[in-house]
Amino acid sequence: GAGVSQSPSNKVTEKGKDVELRCDPISGHTALYWYRQSLGQGLEFLIYFQGNSAPDKSGLPSDRFSAERTGGSVSTLTIQRTQQEDSAVYLCASSLGRGSGSGNTIYFGEGSWLTVV
């Protein structure tokens, strides 16, 4: 596609429920990122995928958070047993090659706005 596509754009869920957020990166981009943007918390790195390499999960805040990337393209971020503090905008991004570490630009999607009530 022309840009990074994320769905759903908005999600309201009850505390304790599981949610799945989907990201479709720019065609041909091998690097994929998930970030979280919370009020007062800025932009927080969650996870990074590069090709077939093991993902960098160092930013995942707890074991309730997981992500996978199937076929080197679409990625799903799953939050289990959601808590109110999970309410945030979840931003997906993609880039060519090894990503920003090689000077490549990271392009962001519009985000999935999650509200846990």
Place this chain on the structure above:
Amino acid sequence: AQSVAQPEDQVNVAEGNPLTVKCTYSVSGNPYLFWYVQYPNRGLQFLLKYITGDNLVKGSYGFEAEFNKSQTSFHLKKPSALVSDSALYFCAVNGGTGGYNKLIFGAGTRLAVHP
């Protein structure tokens, strides 16, 4: 550890005046530096980046930024501000010896351009 500081929470500028949004960084080795803009209820849009070469980088919408290695700064500038430039601006750093896998973002600076 890599870090980015944006010392101003908000910058207020009159339309037509020059604007500067400040950014300083801390990274081991050679940094790659980026600026992004976020309009209300939207994702981040790439503005410009410094990788190597000329210290003055030109980007989208008339913005530019100057890499200053001695001051470890990468301030965003525009000669003449527009009301439509009002948004949230993020500086980010990557590279060096701290790992290449992610961008580290500053806290963001809200730019308000008044008519």
